[in-house]
Amino acid sequence: MPKSPAPGTWFADPSHFGRQSRRDFLYAGWAGGVGLTLGQLLQSQSLAAENKGEQPKAKSVIQIYLSGGFAHMDSFDPKPDSPVEYRGNILSTVETSIPGVRFSSHMANTAKVADKMTVVRSMTHSDVDHGRGQHSMFTGYRPSPALVYPSLGSVISNKLGQRGAVPPYVCVPTQGSEYFGSGYLSNAFGPFALGADPARRGFQVRDLNMAPGIDDARFDKRKGWKELVDDHFHRQANDDSLATMNSFYQRAYDMLSSPEAKAAFSLEGEDEATKELYGIGGGQSTSTGPRFMIARRLVEAGVRCVTVTYGAWDTHSFHYRGIERAMPDFDRGFSGLIQDLDQRGLLDSTLVLVTSEFGRTPKINAGGGRDHWPRVFSIVMAGGGIKRGQTFGESDRLAAEPADQPLSVEDYTHTVYHLLGIDGGDYLMSPGDRPQRIVMDGKVVPGLLG
Structure with a gap:
């Protein structure tokens, strides 16, 4: 019998061999212009539950996903x-x-702003494959x-709803994992993905502008046709769901005509000093800077959760060659984001x-790489009620x-929801009207709180 590959290695993870499914290409968002998916997305504008008692520390979340498994021993x-x-x-x-805390030399800029964050050095779980870890x-x-359970962003969208003309949950530049989706919740609570990389020249958010050949007059005419169709259906059946869906479409039209919403999805108007913070300009090449800057603009405009995906950290071979450019780029952009948010x-x-999804093996393999390692790795938490200037846990x-x-997945997630004013022990409804806890068995970790 052929020998099974060792757990955590490249050959042991079935996601490395899986063909892309149709689902990989379809995600909640504005996939086809002003249509059903946009209307469904805007269902999340339904009245948000009011927070009772103490006001939450965090009004928004920027979640940075380092795709593939980030090497804790070569960074934090x-x-x-x-x-x-x-x-x-x-x-x-x-x-x-x-004082007394050191980072890798590739994280020199972040080291200077470490006093504004908590570095968790004891994150742990047992899922060694990419999909399971995600x-x-x-x-x-x-x-x-x-x-399939809903992501952080989808739960936020469901529980807190929308602010202003922007979606409650946005992925930059794309939905970097299928587990950033709405899970058993309605697709209405899934993310709006930009569909384009802010670091690319000529960046433009898909579906936020009129299609070629559609001017304001033609757009208004189409809205008029829709009103005629709506009127016909309302005459046939006086159904509350029709009226509700019509309101979602109206909000979609409002969003397309909102200058504030369009400005949030643009990098225009940033001064040179701010660009320099993120490593943009001055002959520097950066992918993180524009992504992190647009994340800041989105939370300024009222987006509740922005998930930014960056990098390809699955370095089973030639590990140091792989991180040599990517890690300093992340370092510049991330330190700039923290400084910019703090200054504003x-x-x-x-x-x-x-x-x-996990860290990398502590021991370098025969190919000069590091394999998957969920047993301990590092994450960073900053702002929004998190204690400043500490490490939490140790490896x-x-x-x-x-x-x-050790920080478990459940305790980490419960703490994040707590900071947003969401009770992790609350229930959501899955198909068949079966109640599911937002987080099972988790608890708030006081040592993470400021």
Whole structure:
């Protein structure tokens, strides 16, 4: 019999061999202009439940997803005294603005603003495949064959609704994981994805502008035709659902004609000093800067959850070659985002999360790479009620296991919802009118709170 590949290696993960399904190409959002999907999306404008008692610390979330599995020992949790086959022989370390805490030298800019964040060095779960790790980290639930659970952004959209003319949940530049979707909830609570990379020249958000050949007069004429059709159906059946859906379409039209909404999805009007913060301009090449800047603009405009995907961190071979450019680019953009939010007075009300589906193996493999490692890895939490200037938890001397204060998926997710004013123990309804807890068995972690 052929030998099974070792868990965590490239060959052991079935997602590396799976063909893309039709679902990979279809996601909730404005897939076809002003049509049914946009109308469904805007159902999330239905009245949001009012928060009772204490006001939530966080009004918005920026969730940064480092796709593929981010190497904790080469970024936020270096182990310079470990054997060379563990620590690698490439990166040095730098002091941070947290006394006694060091980061990898590729994170030199972030090290300067570490006093504005909490670095969790003890995140842990047991799911070694990409899909299972993503489901765990982005929904708060371990994967189930019976049910796909809704993502953080979709729960926020469901529980808190929409502010202003912008969607409550946006993915930049695309929906980077199928588990960023609405799960068992209606597609109405799924994300609106930009469909284009803000770092590309000529960036323009798909479906936010009129189609070629459609001017305001023709647009208004089409709205008039729709009103005639609506009137016909209302005469045939006086159904509340028809009136409700009509209101969603009306809001969709309002959004297309909103200058404020269009401005939120643009990078125009930013001054040179702000661009420099993000590493934009000055002959520098950056992918993160424009993505993180547009995330800030979106939360300024009222978007409740922005998920930004960056990088390809699945470095099973030639690990250090793979991170040599990507990690400094992330470092520039992320440190700029934190500084920009702080200078604008937005950091205290904006929860910023840096996550991945898992970390990388502490020991370098024969191909010069690092494989999948969920047993301990690092995430970053900043703003929105998170304590500033600390590390939470520790890994052991090889960055292989939690040594102190392990943080579970359930406790992490419950804490995030708490900061947003959402009770993680509350229920949502899955198909068949079966109640499901938002988070099962999680609890708020006081040590993360400011």
